[in-house]
Amino acid sequence: MTADELQAAIDRAEGKRKELETQHPEAKASARIFAALPKTAALYRAQVKAGLDGNPREALKAKVGSWAKS
Numbered sequence: 001m002t003a004d005e006l007q008a009a010i011d012r013a014e015g016k017r018k019e020l021e022t023q024h025p026e027a028k029a030s031a032r033i034f035a036a037l038p039k040t041a042a043l044y045r046a047q048v049k050a051g052l053d054g055n056p057r058e059a060l061k062a063k064v065g066s067w068a069k070s
Contacts, residue, residue, distance in 0.1 A: 001009075021028055051059025 047058045047061055051061075051063070
């Protein structure tokens with residue numbers, strides 16, 4: 001594909017995305033939540049690991065689920 005063809009494909013995809021966003025505005029909020037899940041899971045894993053390694057504060061945070069508030 002040429003650079004022009006690639007740009008045209010990108011433009012079409014962005015146009016379609018905007019069209020879908022206007023038809024389903026709640027999807028944007030859901031997409032943000034889904035995008036945040038891997039980072040949240042990684043932070044939680046790090047807290048659990050720190051707790052298992054002997055950090056009592058992190059162990060308590062992981063245990064009670066206050067990681068979502070920090």
